[in-house]
Amino acid sequence: MVFAHDGRPDDRATAPSTTVRPGPNAAAAMFSPTVADRQVLREIASWVADRLAYRDDTMPPRRRAPQLPVPQEHGIGVQAAWAALRDQVLPTAVPADHPRYLAFVPGAPSVAAVLADLAVSASGIYAGSELEGGAAVEAERSALRWLSDLIGLPAQAHGAFVSGGSMANLSALVAARHLRRRLAGHRPHLIVAGAGAHSSIISAAEIMGCDVASDADQHGRLDALALRRILRTVDPGDIVAVAATAGATNDGAIDALGELADVCAEHEIWLHVDAAYGGGALLSDRTRPQFAGIERANSVTIDPHKWLFTPFDCAAVLYRDPEVARAAHTQTASYLEPVGAGDNPSDYAIHLTRRARGLPLWLSLLANGTAGYRDAVDRCLDLAADAGRLITRADHLQLVVDPQLSVVLFRRLGWRAADYARWSQHAISSGLALVTPTKVVGETVLRLCFVNPLTTRTDIERIIADLS
């Protein structure tokens, strides 16, 4: 390797080297792409395009290599390291954007969103403040605006993109507590949640040192009746917030948001709505009416990495009154003073340094338009309806409830928990699908969740046939 006078490796004078970057200038070589590195970057570009074009080919996951390379005193070079990632790591994962990945909540990023995510990684953007983030902060703001409008929040509503719905829920509840404490003079310690609340609400309560108050008799959606029953057993002054769910992860159920908003307004209780998964369905005329009342929430969680087609990780926390969030979350220190008082994304959640993880959503919205998003969400709802019909028609299967949003719960007649577990294992190892069991009122059943418009009716038919 020959080095130019400025200490950068001079590739014009050498053949690309795949090995080590030794010597006093190793640091320079580590941070400037060589000709060989550029070759790898081009290779990655076509690898990305191929993977997105043939997502179907990425199942079943390849068996793990006996041993992954381990970092050593001397490096193996970018080319060899990329080969290890490409050949030994990436193919062993079950890709969440595979058309027959129907467990949990999958993620199906658009091409535009993936491109933006790659560019964000390469751009060195610190997206915690306007001072450093420049128009990246503005673009994220515009994506947050789009989400607020989708929900129906007022013009001043605002928030930030965080790593996931768990962090969004925690950030919102911490802001709610901050306000309550300021108004009441004591620290409230109860979070009210319905039976459909996501596990992250319970986890947030644990982190905050709070207890969860719920109604043992309530199984389906949380409504005014159930909330009033809970309120009779606790002091409303002790309540941090009511955490409602708009699209329960397990069954897609939406709490009675309008009724809950009425009761919360009556008692001056903060209403948080967790629409991490379900929020995408606000785009469809078919499902939107079920969300009536969400526009009255004090805070909302919505995950673009679930049903709004961005790569992991991208969730949004939105506040009706962003000033409350700023008061709760702004970090202060002498070294942070130069950042200034702009619209700084770090001030709205539990984070400081952050990637501009809202840019993929912004770019994807820009590229595909709201109409593209609406079509993609409708397509997922169609798939859930198709699955419901196919299951109803199959002699060996039975719907547990009609599909809610894009979740389908069904039983295989004659099967017990162990049979479901065995089949699910077989389905993944044979490359058929990732479909896992869950429980509904104690009974083990199968669950499909459609957020990937690339899934086809044939995919569903293959799964149903395999269950016979």
Ligand SMILES: *Cc1c(COP(=O)(O)O)cnc(C)c1O
């Ligand atoms: C997935 C989910 C969460 C948690 O979101 P993460 O992004 O996984 O942290 C919270 N609430 C609901 C309703 C969810 O479906």
